[in-house]
Amino acid sequence: MKNIFFLFVFLLSLSCANEFDKYKERPKYITEASASDKAYFEAYDKTLQLWDVSYEELYIPTTDGIAHVIVSGPKSGEPLVLLHGMNASSTMWYPNIQSLSENHRVYAIDFLLEPGKSYLYKDMESIDKVIDWYKEVLFVLKLDSYHVIGASRGGWLSVKLALENQHEIKSLVLLSPAQTFSWIRPSEGLLKNIVSLLSSKEKRIEQSLKTMSSNVDNISDAYLEQYYIGTEKDSVNKFLINMKPFPNDVLKTLQMPVLVLIGDDDIINTEKTIEIVKTLPKGKGEIIKNAGHFLSIDQAEEVNKKMLDFLNNLPD
Template identity: 30%
Template sequence: MSHNKITSKSGARFYQAYDESLSLWPVAYDTFHVSTSFGQTHIIASGPKDAPPLILLHGALFSSVMWYPNIAEWSSRYRTYAIDIIGDKNKSMPEKPCNTRSDYAGWLSEVFDCLGLEKGHVAGLSLGGLHAVNFVMEAPERVERAVIMSPAEAFIPFHPDFYKYSMGLAQPDGVEAFLQWMMADRFDLHPAFEKQFQAGIMWKNPERGLKPKENGFPYVFSDQELKSVTVPMMLMTGEYEVVFDQELALRRAAALVPHIETEMVKGAGHVLTMEQPEYVNKRVLAFLGE
């Protein structure tokens, strides 16, 4: 299957919007696909090739391009690999579905193998935060340190409003309503990035879309699972989080996960990497360097 084979007009529109929004990336980068048993995984890599690796896992419908406000600083110290999560709207090309949490961890392990990485730091936001927690559970020997930001479930269930607004995304004004709910008047997405987000929503593709499954995602980990974490972990949530009750999430994480660092980021909501990049960039580097 050729990397360029996109079957629909809406798919082609999305690819174009992805490329346009990637012009926001402030540093040199390589893009390439690696081949896993679940399909071709698209990666944006930056930073010195001999620096320690930092794997970045994006939020749902945001793609790896979402890291553009963070990448200059992080790639000055790490070889960063922003990985397009397979099965979401991005440039990875699924060939068979990831149905379970073990499938997703297996997929990510294969990506590590393809990149020649025995282990690395992992940072994820929202859906990517859930992936990072899951990977820590399933393959702890491969994770040096984990930064979990605004995770989708993982510690506590979504607020019911999340389903209301996300179900409405494809309606006229649905994107506007969703972003207004999530970011209020604190923050506006860059127009090029918002165009990509909208193009992803309009891209009707049965292979790309997360359908919750019993042992798949989204998922809330049990007390026992959280107590078993052996990897140093930091959990960050935004002061204005609406997707879940962040105080409850921070409390549960602090009570159960051994030696976890927890932090509420002032002046930010769900997408804290975009809303407060200066603070988050430094805080992440400080944690990874401990």
Template identity: 30%
Template sequence: MSAHPAARPDPSPAVPPGARLATFLAAYDEALARWPLPVETLTVPTPYGATRVNACGPREGRPLVLLHGGGATATCWSATAAALAGAGHRVLAVDLVGDPGRSTLDRPRLGGLPDLLGWLDAVLDGLGVPAADLAGHSYGGWIALRYALHAPARVRRLALLDPTQCFTGFRPGYLLSVLPLLLPPRTAAKARAYLDRESGGTGLDPAWRELYALGFADFPAARPVTGPRPSAAELRTLTAPTLVLLAERSRTHQAHTVAAHARRALPDATVTVVPGASHHTLLTAHPDELNRHLTTFLTPDRR
């Protein structure tokens, strides 16, 4: 176990600099307050900055770390946390460092994949969690998979929810479609239009949609750490039982193509395509189906 200071309750989390953040932070707190169960907010000191963790469920439950997609914040798990906590998990929803949220990055940016994995090592150490189940959505799925390859002894079970850059690349034309989002100026209106286009205008939680848009426009996010997909040889070393849950209508990639690649790379994995779900609505538009898949996989003794 590392000697990092232990996580501490965080009744008054530090506010990153910048007057325009006030609306974003208020929206974040409002979104978290609407979770259907009590949430304990923790600050975990790490060498890279203070990390916010939203914790719920039994304190002695099996630890389950949740990693959100880019810009989504840890509040995106509102439709999932209660079901996972009810299944006996200690749910630990993490705000990615350097991303919109209540974590703070104490340097201009992370120095690549080793820093990103070292940060997550430090988070688990600070939480006093030697090993956990790990679930990630989108970019968070890529981080979760990379972490399971980096520290296999610390990942018991791995759930990848419409993960990007894990088994295939992006759908042809997708990056061109998001190019307007990446060009200055960064505005909330651009982010709302992007989410509406990608989701077909349905299934998004309105409060989360607004929080995402405000974070995109007003949070001083660092450039995210990216990298290549894991190679076939790397994937063969994965030891954690794995669930790959894909959104049928995802525009980031072709779900059935990703499923085929995932089955070839991980023949023992559970790979499922969720009908009707899009990349950004998978966590909210079909909560009953998502929660059924996750709780069945993460609590196999309940099957």
């Protein structure tokens, strides 16, 4: 009887260990990619070498496409979901992943409608379908209680997701969330980006990076190469027009702790963002010095510390 019990425990542990193995096989759109896609995937993998932590890649079939999820950190750690910024892919977290995955089980999801390793089956009709897609991915991952970190457009999506999952999302960290608390203000940087539309695509990308980062030279060459190739591939941003600031009374319904960090040279946010955040029931906001919109790269060490201090000191 005792031997049967131990056999049952062994088989159960083996089953749990292999629970997501079926999602580890690389799909044909990766293994049999076109020349342009292959170049992008190779650049993506080169950036992944910067992570400095062990990870596994999952390819999860969903109703609308295949979700590529990078998983790292201890299996016993609290789940932490990462939603990247526009055209950035999950590799944008390379300066942050080591700190974030030290005590958390981290799930970085590539957005389905942009360059990355996720794959879209069919057109999505609305922004609500995008949120439904995230819910489906999280359901397959069996995440019923988790923290979320969202950057830029990923910050807006994080809030949208949180408003519909008040009891599942334990906390929100938003890094320069785009169009979330207030409209993007007119600025010199924004004007330069508009003027650059008359230039070559390479010049437009270069100008965009200069207005988004306080120190472009600090960005890894490997990541820049991936970013350039990804931006050359026309991404689908059909729902950008739907990204409008959430009304204050709606934001105040968020019951989970919320931390918002913005750069002092942020083209997207101003002090007004921080003022609004502090009106939330459990809202906290700070401005990071010498940082632009890409603050998680510009000031990675300080941003990592702020995020971990917040996550590690949440009330039970």
